[in-house]
Structures are given as C-alpha cells and as structure tokens.
Amino acid sequence: MRYLRFRVPLVVAALFICACKPVNAQIWHGGYRVSLDGYVVPSLSAWEYLSIAATFDPLPWSCVRPALHAGALLPSFPWEGEKPIASLGLSLTLCTVQDHPFDRFLRSDSALTPKIDIAWHVGSQLQNIVLLTQPWTLDFGEKQVGMLGFHAVYDLNDHKWGWGLRLFEIAHYTW
Amino acid sequence: MDLLFANRFSHSLLSAILACMKRASITLCILMVFLAMGLLCSCQTTERLERMETQNIPFADYMEQAGIYSFSSTLPVYYNNGAQWNAHSLELIEQATDYILISTFLGVEHPSSNPVWQALAKKAKEGVRVYIIIDSSSNFQVVPGSNEVIQSAFMYLRELGLEAVEYNPFSMSNLFYLPLLLDRDHRKYWVVDGKMLAAGGINVNHSSIDWPSGLGAIDTMAQVVSPGATEAVVRTFVQTWNAYSPKHLDAADFPVCSEFPLGEPLVDLWLVDHYWPSRSQVSSLFDAFSIYAQQELWLIQGYTFLTPALLDRIRYAVEKGVEVHIMLSEHATQPKYEMASRYGALDLIDAGATVYMYDSPEGAFLHLKLIVADGKLVTIGSANYNLRSQTYSREMNLVFDDEQVGRYSLDYIETLLKHCRIVSREEAQSYRNVRSFFNFLLMQVWG
Numbered sequence: 296m297r298y299l300r301f302r303v304p305l306v307v308a309a310l311f312i313c314a315c316k317p318v319n320a321q322i323w324h325g326g327y328r329v330s331l332d333g334y335v336v337p338s339l340s341a342w343e344y345l346s347i348a349a350t351f352d353p354l355p356w357s358c359v360r361p362a363l364h365a366g367a368l369l370p371s372f373p374w375e376g377e378k379p380i381a382s383l384g385l386s387l388t389l390c391t392v393q394d395h396p397f398d399r400f401l402r403s404d405s406a407l408t409p410k411i412d413i414a415w416h417v418g419s420q421l422q423n424i425v426l427l428t429q430p431w432t433l434d435f436g437e438k439q440v441g442m443l444g445f446h447a448v449y450d451l452n453d454h455k456w457g458w459g460l461r462l463f464e465i466a467h468y469t470w
Numbered sequence: 471m472d473l474l475f476a477n478r479f480s481h482s483l484l485s486a487i488l489a490c491m492k493r494a495s496i497t498l499c500i501l502m503v504f505l506a507m508g509l510l511c512s513c514q515t516t517e518r519l520e521r522m523e524t525q526n527i528p529f530a531d532y533m534e535q536a537g538i539y540s541f542s543s544t545l546p547v548y549y550n551n552g553a554q555w556n557a558h559s560l561e562l563i564e565q566a567t568d569y570i571l572i573s574t575f576l577g578v579e580h581p582s583s584n585p586v587w588q589a590l591a592k593k594a595k596e597g598v599r600v601y602i603i604i605d606s607s608s609n610f611q612v613v614p615g616s617n618e619v620i621q622s623a624f625m626y627l628r629e630l631g632l633e634a635v636e637y638n639p640f641s642m643s644n645l646f647y648l649p650l651l652l653d654r655d656h657r658k659y660w661v662v663d664g665k666m667l668a669a670g671g672i673n674v675n676h677s678s679i680d681w682p683s684g685l686g687a688i689d690t691m692a693q694v695v696s697p698g699a700t701e702a703v704v705r706t707f708v709q710t711w712n713a714y715s716p717k718h719l720d721a722a723d724f725p726v727c728s729e730f731p732l733g734e735p736l737v738d739l740w741l742v743d744h745y746w747p748s749r750s751q752v753s754s755l756f757d758a759f760s761i762y763a764q765q766e767l768w769l770i771q772g773y774t775f776l777t778p779a780l781l782d783r784i785r786y787a788v789e790k791g792v793e794v795h796i797m798l799s800e801h802a803t804q805p806k807y808e809m810a811s812r813y814g815a816l817d818l819i820d821a822g823a824t825v826y827m828y829d830s831p832e833g834a835f836l837h838l839k840l841i842v843a844d845g846k847l848v849t850i851g852s853a854n855y856n857l858r859s860q861t862y863s864r865e866m867n868l869v870f871d872d873e874q875v876g877r878y879s880l881d882y883i884e885t886l887l888k889h890c891r892i893v894s895r896e897e898a899q900s901y902r903n904v905r906s907f908f909n910f911l912l913m914q915v916w917g
Contacts, residue, residue, distance in 0.1 A: 322713050329646050393717060402625065403636060406716035436635070436714040438643050465643045468713075469650060 323437065323468035325351040328364060330441075330464035336448045336457030338421045339380075342371040343462070348382060350466055360388040368416065380421060384414025391434065405433040410441070422451040427461060439466040515782040523761050523790075529847070529871055532761075533740050536754035538869070541698030543739035544730060545874060546850070549693065550882065551834070552679035552686020555672045556586065558693075562662050563589045569599040569724055571661040571707045575654070575852070576673035577604040577623040578611050582680035587623060591630035601719070602627060602634040603710055605655045609640060614681055614803040623674070635715045652915060655710065656852050656863040657743075658691070659703060664726035667700045668693040669866050671839050671852055677803045682832050688799075688886070689837035692850050692868055697728045699741045703866075706743050710864075740869035742851065746861045752853045753860045755867060756783055763792045763843035768883055770840040772799040772828075773807060775856035775913040776814035781821055788822030797883075797890065799828040799836035809906040810913035816898035825898065826890040839867075842883065845876040857914050 330346045348366025364384050370377035388410045395407035412427035429444030446459035522532075530540065549555040563570065563586070570590065577583065594600045608622035627634040637655040644651050659669040670691035672678045679686040701721075708721040730736060744751040759767060760783040767787050774780075774796060787794050796818055802808040815825050828836040841849045851867025853859040870876075 322709055327647060391716065403639065404715050404717055408716075434716045435639075436712070436716050437638065438641075440643070465646070467643050467647065467650070469647065 323352060323470070325349065325470055326466060326468040328366070328464060328466040331462045332368070332446065332459055333462065334446065334448060334457060334459035336423065336450060336459065337453065337455065338423065338450050339448075339457075339459075340370050340372070340377050342377075344368040344370055344380075346382065348384075352468070358388070358390040362386045362388070364414070378419050380416050380418035382414050382416050384412055384425070386410050386412035386427075388432075388434075397433070401433070403435050405435050408432050408434040408439065412444075420452070424449045424451060425459075429461060429464070432464070437468050440464070441466075515779045516786055519757060519760055519783065519786045522757065529758065529762055530738070532758060533754075533869070536751060536758075537749060538740050538742055538751055538754065539702075540738045540740045541696050541702070542730070542736045543694045543696035543699060543870075544734045545737060545872075545878075546692040546694050546868065546870070548850075548878070548882065549668075549670075549672075549691045550838075551688055552672055552681075553684055554686075555670075555689075555691045556582075556679040556686065559586060559660065559674075560589055562660065562666065562668075563593055566593055566598050566662050568663045569601070569661075570663075571601050571704065571724070572674070573603040573655065573657050573659050573707060573710070574674045575605045575656045575658055576608050576611060576675040576678070577602070577627075578608055578675040579621040579623045579626040580676045580680075582676045583623065583674050584626075586674050587627060587630060587632070591632055594632055600632055601707070601711060602632060603637055603655065603707070603714075604634060605637045606639045607654055608675070611675060611677075612804075614677055620676055633717075635711055637710065637714055639714075652858075652862040654858075654863050656859065657866040658852055659707075659866055660691075661700055661703055661707065661724075664697075664700060664704070664724060665695065666693060667696060667703055669703075669851055669868055671837050671850075677835075678837065681803070682834055685832050685834050687837040688828075688830060688834050690840065690850055694739060694868065695730055695734070696739050697726050697730075699739055699868075701726045702741055702743070735874070737870055737872040737875060740871075742849070742853070742865065742867040742869060744853065744859075744863075744865040744867075746863075750860070752865050752867075755849060755853065755869065756780070756855070756860070758869075759841050759843050759847065759849070760784075760787045762847055763787055764790075765792060765844050766842075767792050767794045767844075768840070768842040768880070769794070769796045769855055770836065770838045770883065770886065771796060771855040772802065772811060772836045772838070773854040773856060773913075773917055774798060774811050774814060774818075775854075775858075775910060775917050776817055777857050777914070780855060780857070781814075781817055784818060784823050785821040794821075794823040795826065796823050797826045797828055797836065797886065798893075799830075801830060801833050801835045803835060806909040806912065807917065809901070809909040810917060812898075812901035813906040813910035815893050815901055816895065819893070819895050819898050825893040826887070827893050828886055828890050830889060836886070840879060840883075842876060842879045845880050846873050847871050848875050848879045850879075854917070856917055858917055862915075 328348045328350045332344045346368045348364040350364040352362040368380040388408045392407040409430040414425045416423040426447040429441045432441035441464040444461035448457040590600045611620040668691045671689040672691050704724045705721045708719045712718045742751045818825050849867050849869045853865040
C-alpha cells in the first residue's frame with residue numbers, strides 16, 4: 296500500500312483542483328502559440344528555434360489549468376542541415392493573479408499566470424523531454440504573452456541534462 | 471513619466487508599420503478568397519430562396535429555425551440622428567443607478583464624445599458599475615475630409631478610471647495570423663440598469679454624433695423595454711468582455727428588471743446577434759426579408775456593397791413582384807465608401823430595384839441600417855447590406871413583425887425621401903470607373 300504514503304498530498308492536490316471552480320464564461324478553447332527558444336543541449340543546434348504549435352485549452356479553470364499543444368520547432372538555419380523537430384506537450388497554468396505590479400504599465404488589463412510545461416521533442420535521432428518554467432506569463436484575455444522561461448532538457452538518447460531559455464512566447468486564442 | 475504615453479507610442483508605431491505594408495498585395499489576396507466565396511454563394515442563393523418560400527414556413531418558425539429568438543418588447547422609440555441620441559444618452563447616464571453596459575464599434579477621444587466618457591466616469595465614481603467595449607478599429611479614425619487622426623477612446627477611458635475592453639486589439643501578435651484582424655465587433659448597444667436596451671447604428675464618435683456639428687449622422691438607435699432581449703444582450707456582453715479581459719464578469723451580477731411599463735402595448739422582438747460562422751444570423755435575416763416581402767421592400771443602406779448573392783436576393787424579390795427600393799447616401803465620411811456603394815447602383819437598377827440617393831441639406835451621411843417589408847416586417851441595427859456584415863463583423867439587429875412599428879418606420883422613410891433623388895441609369899453608369907471598382911472590391915473586406 297505504497298500509495299497511502301501520498302494520501303495527504305493527493306487529498307490536498309484534489310481539494311486544490313476542486314477549489315479552482317470553472318470561470319463562468321470563458322469561451323476560448325484553442326489557438327496557436329509562437330515562441331523563440333534557445334538551448335544548450337548537444338543534440339540541438341546552438342541557434343534559436345522558432346516554435347509554432349496549435350494549442351487546445353479545454354478546461355476553464357482559474358488555476359492548474361491544463362492546455363495541450365502540438366507543433367514543431369523550426370531551426371533558424373535549416374539550410375545548414377538542421378531539421379524541424381516535432382513537439383507534443385502539456386502546459387499547466389498554476390494560478391491567476393489579477394492585481395500584479397506590472398498591470399499599470401500595460402495598455403490593457405492583464406493577469407499574471409505563471410505556468411509550467413512538459414513537452415516531448417522528437418526529431419531525426421533525437422528525443423528530448425523538456426520541462427519549462429515560465430513565471431512571467433501575462434494573460435490578456437484573448438492572448439497570453441510570456442517571456443524568459445527556463446527549460447530543463449533531458450536527452451533520452453544520451454541520458455544527459457541540458458538547459459535552455461524561452462525568450463518570448465505568444466499564445467493567441469482563435470476559437 | 472507617463473508610462474501610458476509609452477504604450478500609446480508603441481501602439482502607434484504598430485499602426486504605422488501596418489499602414490506602410492503593401493496594402494494592395496494583402497488586400498488582393500484576401501479579396502480573391504472572399505470574391506470566390508461570394509461567387510459560390512450566388513450559384514445557390516436563388517435556389518435556396520425558392521425552396522424556402524415554397525415550404526411556406528411562418529415567419530416566427532423560420533426565425534426560430536435560424537436560431538433567432540423572440541422576446542416580448544415595448545414598441546421601439548427611435549432616436550434618429552447622432553446629436554439626438556447623444557443628448558438622450560447623457561440623460562440615460564445621469565439617471566442610471568446600478569449599471570451601464572455599452573458596446574460601441576467606434577469610440578474616440580474627441581471634444582464631441584468626451585462629455586459621454588466624462589459623464590460615465592462621474593457615474594462610476596458615484597458607485598454605478600460602468601463597462602465599455604470598444605472595437606480596436608477605433609484606432610484608425612480621422613476627421614472627415616482630412617487626414618487628421620482622432621485617438622481611440624480606449625486609453626482615455628483607462629485614464630478616467632473606467633473599465634474598458636478593446637475588442638480584438640491590433641497588436642504585434644496578430645502578425646502571425648493576419649485574417650484574425652478581420653474579426654470586428656460592429657455592434658452598437660446600450661443596457662442601463664437592466665431596464666432599458668438600445669441598439670442601432672450610432673457610435674460614440676465624432677462622425678456619428680457631431681458631424682455635421684449639431685446634427686451628427688442620420689442614424690437611429692432604437693430603445694425598447696424587453697426583459698428577455700435585455701437578458702440575452704447582457705449575456706452576450708459578458709461573453710464578449712470575458713473573451714478580451716482577464717477580469718471576468720458574471721451575467722448573474724447584472725440583474726434585469728422583469729416588468730414592463732404599465733399600459734404599454736407589447737410586440738414581438740427578434741434579437742439578431744450575429745457571430746460568424748457559429749451564429750451566422752445576418753444572412754438568415756437578409757433571406758427572411760427577401761422571402762417574406764410580398765409587395766414592397768425598403769432598404770435604407772448607405773453602406774451597400776453588393777455581392778452576387780446579395781444582388782440575387784434583390785432580383786429574387788423583384789421577380790416575384792415586390793417593389794424594391796434602396797436608399798444610398800451622399801456625404802460619406804470617406805470617398806471610398808461613397809464610391810463603393812455607388813458602384814453597385816447600376817446592378818441594382820438592372821435587377822429591377824429603384825435606387826435613391828439621399829442628399830442631406832446639412833451635409834450629413836445616412837448611416838442608418840433599416841429594412842422594412844410590406845409595412846410590417848422591420849429590422850434596425852448595425853448590419854449593413856454587405857459581405858462583411860454577413861461574415862466577419864459581429865452585428866446586432868432588432869426585428870419586429872408589427873404594423874405599428876412598420877408604419878412608424880415608413881413614416882420616417884417618407885421624411886428621408888424629401889431629400890432624395892431617384893438615381894437614373896445614366897447616373898448609375900457614370901459611377902462605373904476603375905477607381906470605384908477597386909474601392910468596391912476593397913470595401914468587401916474593409917467596409
């Protein structure tokens with residue numbers, strides 16, 4: 296009965312998730328996401344990757360809100376032999392902070408929505424698990440803008456860790 | 471340092487970048503897609519209308535099948551020009567005690583419109599909840615007849631401390647998917663204290679309320695008391711707000727008064743709240759007027775930009791014996807609108823319609839969007855007789871099937887006719903030139 300060791304954290308997690316009642320009238324379910332990333336990982340190029348993905352946001356929760364994404368990382372210099380990398384992942388918006396200190400500097404109302412992300416990158420002789428933490432994500436309603444996220448990258452082929460930075464990310468809801 | 475000013479500059483920089491892009495090439499690509507859609511629609515329009523007419527469905531059932539629902543309502547009160555509505559809106563603001571919801575396609579910071587914003591800010595300080603939705607198209611307004619830019623009211627509203635949301639903002643993120651820019655909220659409606667609903671064509675901007683000075687555009691806001699329609703409009707306001715703001719509202723927080731004024735006659739009101747493609751109601755609305763008109767059809771539509779399918783609806787009505795009258799207008803705020811609407815006059819005449827040109831003695835533009843069939847079926851609102859209103863623009867119209875409303879509307883049309891001339895075929899032919907043609911194409915997506 297090993298799982299009994301985790302009963303307290305599991306119950307706390309379940310209560311936490313139940314407390315995130317659905318926001319009444321969120322109507323966005325998905326869209327696209329564009330980001331610019333750089334990695335220090337032997338299996339990846341040292342140049343930037345432009346990442347494009349479709350995103351699906353099925354649950355209108357104010358915290359621990361999951362979103363699925365699928366797309367590709369496009370290398371900056373494909374003519375030098377670098378190939379696109381497929382990407383599939385899940386992101387979790389941890390919480391929504393309405394009155395944050397940056398709100399008054401911005402044109403429109405925003406909420407601070409820090410998030411974490413786990414993705415699987417698959418390419419030609421390449422398989423990575425990528426964990427992203429992105430505390431600086433702003434939700435404007437129809438789009439989210441994030442910057443300076445940190446990647447922890449685990450190369451499944453070489454069994455080595457690397458790291459990376461997400462310079463910026465724009466997720467735009469379209470439906 | 472005014473940090474908000476920095477935001478204004480960066481936003482203006484984006485606007486400048488967009489303006490410098492090769493508009494023609496972008497426009498041409500989008501136009502080809504839309505024109506192809508329009509041509510395809512044309513092949514099916516007449517057959518569809520014939521099929522629907524032979525089914526003999528009562529109007530109420532047709533509207534319900536189209537997802538357009540009816541509510542009990544008082545007779546509408548029309549405010550028939552921008553200045554008239556502006557004065558009345560200031561009274562409504564003054565009398566408000568609970569909440570004011572405003573959705574306007576265009577809202578600008580200008581001496582003509584600032585009294586409205588300032589009155590709303592004063593009310594907000596007194597504890598009245600005020601929420602305003604402005605479309606991002608407000609960033610591209612100029613003084614009519616000049617290149618002098620008028621600022622959108624959005625930042626001004628925030629400086630006044632008002633809660634405001636910009637619908638589908640023009641921003642750098644749109645560069646990754648340009649077609650999204652075509653999604654615009656063209657609706658103009660007000661809800662005050664859950665007791666009053668007004669919808670129509672009048673914006674909170676200079677061109678609508680004070681150009682020409684003291685009169686504004688010839689346009690109408692129709693005010694009704696209709697608890698059911700008001701509830702539906704509150705819900706749509708909240709949904710729109712929540713889509714463009716992280717600070718979500720709840721429709722349950724905006725109670726609607728369920729009572730009608732004592733002794734007032736009640737009529738049926740159908741609420742068209744168009745959102746393409748999931749709630750594509752404007753095309754159904756246009757179809758309804760073509761099908762159910764049996765004797766006479768009036769379209770007061772200054773922004774008529776024809777497509778084959780729209781022309782087919784006119785032709786269909788004419789061929790079954792309906793007298794079709796269409797009123798265009800002089801004195802548009804920008805020449806491209808006038809050229810685009812006039813370009814179609816020859817097609818309308820050849821289809822059998824009578825085309826009128828409204829020439830206001832004061833130089834006002836007829837911005838009204840009114841359709842009347844057989845003196846009984848009436849629609850008034852924001853929907854223009856063009857492709858954009860059928861597709862990417864969000865629109866709101868009120869529809870009535872009532873002889874009193876019909877007579878009231880026809881009486882108003884009679885007053886407009888005093889300043890109209892009938893457009894002859896020769897005059898219509900003179901509007902067919904290359905420049906008008908390109909503006910006609912441009913307005914299919916821009917107008």
